[in-house]
Amino acid sequence: xxxxxxxxxxxxxxxxxxxxxxxxxxxxKEEVEIKVAFSGVCHSDLSMLNNxxxxxxxxxVGGHEAVGQITAVGENVKQVKVGDTVGLGWxxxxxxxxxNCLSGFQINCPKLVGTIVGRHGGFADKVRCHxxxxxxxxxxxxxxxxxxLFCGGITVFNPFVQLDIKPTxxxxxxxxxxxxxxxxxxxxKWGCEVTAFTSDLSKTDELKNLGADxxxxxxxxxxxxxxxxxxxLILSTVNVALEWNRYxxxxxxxxxxxxxxxxxxxxxxxxxQLMGGQKSISSTATGSPTVVAKMLxxxxxxxxxxxxxxxxxxQINQAFAHLESGKVRYxxxxxxxx
Amino acid sequence: xxxxxxxxxxxxxxxxxxxxxxxxxxxxKEEVEIKVAFSGVCHSDLSMLNNxxxxxxxxxVGGHEAVGQITAVGENVKQVKVGDTVGLGWxxxxxxxxxNCLSGFQINCPKLVGTIVGRHGGFADKVRCHxxxxxxxxxxxxxxxxxxLFCGGITVFNPFVQLDIKPTxxxxxxxxxxxxxxxxxxxxKWGCEVTAFTSDLSKTDELKNLGADxxxxxxxxxxxxxxxxxxxLILSTVNVALEWNRYxxxxxxxxxxxxxxxxxxxxxxxxxQLMGGQKSISSTATGSPTVVAKMLxxxxxxxxxxxxxxxxxxQINQAFAHLESGKVRYxxxxxxxx
Numbered sequence: 001x002x003x004x005x006x007x008x009x010x011x012x013x014x015x016x017x018x019x020x021x022x023x024x025x026x027x028x029k030e031e032v033e034i035k036v037a038f039s040g041v042c043h044s045d046l047s048m049l050n051n052x053x054x055x056x057x058x059x060x061v062g063g064h065e066a067v068g069q070i071t072a073v074g075e076n077v078k079q080v081k082v083g084d085t086v087g088l089g090w091x092x093x094x095x096x097x098x099x100n101c102l103s104g105f106q107i108n109c110p111k112l113v114g115t116i117v118g119r120h121g122g123f124a125d126k127v128r129c130h131x132x133x134x135x136x137x138x139x140x141x142x143x144x145x146x147x148x149l150f151c152g153g154i155t156v157f158n159p160f161v162q163l164d165i166k167p168t169x170x171x172x173x174x175x176x177x178x179x180x181x182x183x184x185x186x187x188x189k190w191g192c193e194v195t196a197f198t199s200d201l202s203k204t205d206e207l208k209n210l211g212a213d214x215x216x217x218x219x220x221x222x223x224x225x226x227x228x229x230x231x232x233l234i235l236s237t238v239n240v241a242l243e244w245n246r247y248x249x250x251x252x253x254x255x256x257x258x259x260x261x262x263x264x265x266x267x268x269x270x271x272x273q274l275m276g277g278q279k280s281i282s283s284t285a286t287g288s289p290t291v292v293a294k295m296l297x298x299x300x301x302x303x304x305x306x307x308x309x310x311x312x313x314x315q316i317n318q319a320f321a322h323l324e325s326g327k328v329r330y331x332x333x334x335x336x337x338x
Numbered sequence: 339x340x341x342x343x344x345x346x347x348x349x350x351x352x353x354x355x356x357x358x359x360x361x362x363x364x365x366x367k368e369e370v371e372i373k374v375a376f377s378g379v380c381h382s383d384l385s386m387l388n389n390x391x392x393x394x395x396x397x398x399v400g401g402h403e404a405v406g407q408i409t410a411v412g413e414n415v416k417q418v419k420v421g422d423t424v425g426l427g428w429x430x431x432x433x434x435x436x437x438n439c440l441s442g443f444q445i446n447c448p449k450l451v452g453t454i455v456g457r458h459g460g461f462a463d464k465v466r467c468h469x470x471x472x473x474x475x476x477x478x479x480x481x482x483x484x485x486x487l488f489c490g491g492i493t494v495f496n497p498f499v500q501l502d503i504k505p506t507x508x509x510x511x512x513x514x515x516x517x518x519x520x521x522x523x524x525x526x527k528w529g530c531e532v533t534a535f536t537s538d539l540s541k542t543d544e545l546k547n548l549g550a551d552x553x554x555x556x557x558x559x560x561x562x563x564x565x566x567x568x569x570x571l572i573l574s575t576v577n578v579a580l581e582w583n584r585y586x587x588x589x590x591x592x593x594x595x596x597x598x599x600x601x602x603x604x605x606x607x608x609x610x611q612l613m614g615g616q617k618s619i620s621s622t623a624t625g626s627p628t629v630v631a632k633m634l635x636x637x638x639x640x641x642x643x644x645x646x647x648x649x650x651x652x653q654i655n656q657a658f659a660h661l662e663s664g665k666v667r668y669x670x671x672x673x674x675x676x
Contacts, residue, residue, distance in 0.1 A: 100591055105591060105592070105616070107616070108591035108592070108615055108616060110567075162616065229448075253438055253443060253446035254443070254446070259609035259612065259613070260609075260613075261609065262609055262610060262613070263608065263609045264608065264610075265608075266606030266607055266608050267606070267607045267608075267609075268604030268605070268606055268607075269604055269605045269606075269607050269619060270601065270602065270603075270604050270605075271597035271598075271599065271600055271601045271605075271621045272600060272602075272621075273621075274597065274619070274620055274621035275597070275598075275600070275621040275622060275623045276623070277446055278443070278445070278446060278500065278620075278621075278622045279620065279621070280618050280619060280620035280621075281607060281612070281618065281619045281620070282612055282616070282617065282618035282619070283609045283610075283611075283612035283613040283616075283617070283618075284613060284616045285613045285614070
C-alpha cells in the first residue's frame with residue numbers, strides 16, 4: 001500500500017514554496033499517518049529552508065508543528081489509533097531501545113530523526129512519524145492553536161521539568177516571540193515570579209496579560225544591573241548576542257542560564273562568573289514524549305494557548321514573508337486547505 | 339584581651355615571605371582561635387601572593403588550609419570548644435542570617451570573608467575564624483595531611499554533592515594536581531568509573547593507585563574523540579585553555595562539565611553544543627560547613643588522604659619555589675615550627 005502526499009516544497013535555499021507531490025512509500029510497521037489539519041510555522045522552518053544548519057535536503061517540505069487525525073497505523077503501533085487527534089513536533093522517530101529511549105530521554109537518542117531533516121514535514125496534506133512521537137491532544141485544547149506547543153511549546157516547557165524549577169522560583173524569559181510568549185504562560189502557571197526581557201517595550205501590556213509580573217528592556221544595561229542576583233532561572237529564547245555577563249550577574253545563587261535559542265555566536269564563559277554563586281549554563285532541545293503529554297495536560301488545565309496568526313496553507317509564502325519581517329505576534333499557524 | 343600573632347608575610351607581589359608579627363586585637367564573640375599545627379599550600383596562595391585577582395592586601399599572610407587545636411573561643415561560639423582539633427579552609431566568616439546561610443549554602447553568603455582576603459591566614463602561629471568555619475576533624479584522619487581537604491578537597495568534593503552524582507556515573511577529572519588527586523579518590527570511593535586526564539602520562543601508575551580506572555592524555559585530541567558521549571561528569575581542575583569542544587563532546591547525554599579551576603580565558607560556549615545532549619557547564623567554589631563535615635567523615639571511612647610533601651613553616655619560601663615549579667606531588671603541607 002503506497003500513496004502520494006500533496007505538499008509545499010522549496011527547491012533551493014531561500015526558494016519559494018511550490019505545490020509538490022511525492023510518493024510516500026509503504027507505511028512503516030511502527031508508523032502512523034496523520035492528516036494534517038493545522039501546521040505551525042517555527043523559526044527553524046526558516047533556518048532549514050535557507051540551509052543555515054547545513055542539513056537541508058531539497059525539495060524541502062518544512063512544517064514540524066502539525067496537528068490532525070490519524071488516518072492509518074502500521075501493524076506494530078501502540079498507544080494511538082486511527083481517528084485520534086494527535087500532534088507531531090520536531091522529532092519524528094527514535095530507536096526505542098537505546099539507553100536514552102528506555103530511560104525516558106528519547107530526545108537524546110542518537111538515532112533521532114527530525115521531522116523535516118531528510119524527510120518531509122507538515123506543510124502537506126499528510127505527515128508520518130513513529131507512534132511514540134504522535135501525541136494525543138487532551139480534551140479542552142483547541143486543535144487550531146495546539147500545533148506550536150509540539151515544538152515551540154515543549155522547547156520552553158521542558159526546562160521547567162529538567163531543571164526542577166519550583167513555584168517559589170523567580171524566572172526571567174529573554175525574547176518574547178513564539179517560544180517566549182508560551183514560556184511566560186508556563187512560568188506564570190507554574191507559580192513563579194515572571195520577568196519578561198524584550199527589546200520591544202510596546203508589547204508590555206500584552207506580556208503582562210500573558211503572565212509577566214515585570215517587563216524589562218533586554219538591552220538596557222542599567223536596568224539589568226539593578227536585577228543583580230535576582231533570578232533562579234533565566235530562559236533565553238533568542239539567537240542573537242546579548243550582554244551575557246549582565247544576565248549571569250542577574251542570576252541568584254544556584255541560578256541557571258538556560259539557552260533554547262540557537263545562538264551561533266559563542267557565549268564567552270569564565271569560570272569565575274559561575275563559581276561565585278554556584279551558577280550554571282545549560283541547554284535543551286524540545287522534550288521527550290511523556291513530557292510533551294504532561295505539557296498538553298498542563299495547558300488544558302491552565303488554559304494556556306498559543307497566540308496565533310492564521311493563514312491557509314496555500315498562503316505559505318505570504319506567511320513566511322511575514323515571519324521574516326519579525327512582526328509575528330506570536331506564532332503563525334497554517335490551516336490545511338488542500 | 340589582645341595578643342600578637344607570629345606569621346610569615348610578603349610585602350609586595352612576588353615578594354618573599356618574611357617573619358612578621360601583628361596585633362590580632364580582641365577575639366570576636368563568634369570567633370575561635372586555632373593554634374596552627376599544619377598549613378597546606380594551595381595554588382590560590384600563589385595567585386594571592388602575586389595579586390593576580392586584584393584583591394590582595396600587603397603585608398600578605400597566606401595559608402587557608404590550616405589544621406590545629408582551638409586555644410580560645412569567643413563568648414557566643416557554638417559547636418566547638420577549646421582543645422578541639424579543627425580545620426579552616428578558604429572561608430573564614432559568613433553572616434549566619436541571610437537566605438543563603440539559613441538554607442545551608444553559606445558558601446553563597448554575600449558577606450563571605452576569605453581567610454586570606456583582607457585578613458591574615460594560616461602561615462602563622464595562630465589563625466582565627468567564625469566558629470561555623472572551624473570544622474572538627476573526625477577520628478581516624480591524620481592531622482598532618484588533613485589541611486588540604488579544607489580547600490582543595492572540598493572544592494572537588496562539593497560538586498559530587500551539588501550535582502547529585504551517582505555511583506553508577508562515569509567521571510572524568512582533568513588535571514591531576516592538588517585538587518585532581520583528591521578528586522580521583524573521591525570519585526573512586528563514590529563508586530564511579532574514573533578517568534584521569536593528565537598531560538603527564540608518567541603519573542599513570544600513581545593515578546591508578548589513587549583510583550583512576552583509565553588515564554588519558556588531556557591534550558590528545560584523537561584520544562578524546564574516542565571518548566565521545568562517555569562521561570556523566572567531567573570535573574576540570576585546570577586553569578589553562580583546553581580543547582573544550584572535545585570535552586563537551588565527551589559528555590554523555592545529560593552530562594556536566596564542571597569547572598573548579600579558575601580559568602581566566604573564556605570558554606566559548608555555543609548553545610548547540612549543550613542542546614544536543616541536554617548538557618551543562620557549571621562551577622562551584624569550596625563548599626558549605628555541613629558538606630565539609632560530610633567530606634571529612636567520608637575521607638575517614640574510606641581512607642582518603644592527601645598525598646603530601648612536607649616542609650617546616652620556616653621553609654616557606656622553598657616550598658613556594660617548589661610550588662611554582664609545577665612539580666609538587668600532590669600537595670605541600672607546612673608544619674608550624676614557630
